[in-house]
Amino acid sequence: MISAEKILSQAEAICQQRSVRLTPQRFEVLRLMSEQNGAISAYDLLDLLRASEPQAKPPTIYRALDFLLEQGFIHRVESTNSYVVCHHFEEPSHTSAMLICGRCGSVTEQQADGVEDILKSLALKSGFKLSHSVIEAHGFCQQCGEIEACTHQDACQHDHSVQSKKRGR
Ligand SMILES: [Zn+2]
Ligand SMILES: [Zn+2]
């Protein structure tokens, strides 16, 4: 896991290298995302952005997200319709495995090297030119897994008030 500052300074350096503009607005969206423990929906992001930019509208967010996706700084989590900061975007094309917790909504990105080899050989066999791929896996994070497995709700320290939920709108 790398820090928010590191993510932001890396993104700035990469944009400079590529001569693309990381506008203050794009920067702010990336900054807000880097503070999340996992994925966030576009509308939740818009709410956060409005703290500093009251005029922000949905297209504002989608334009910023498009830019960040294009540069590979973030990934889209299709199954929950949300977005997450990439934790190794210095590698231009990597296969990520997103481990998505169905209880707290946290998303952990793991590099899926072995899986990548399999996908590459599958693509090669069918003459398919692979650009990028994202694997989404659903389940419970370690903490939530423990809580879900707990059988003594009356005598434990867990917060059982949170039920499994779907993130995003
Ligand atoms: Zn990534
Ligand atoms: Zn969890």
Ligand SMILES: [Zn+2]
């Ligand atoms: Zn418990």
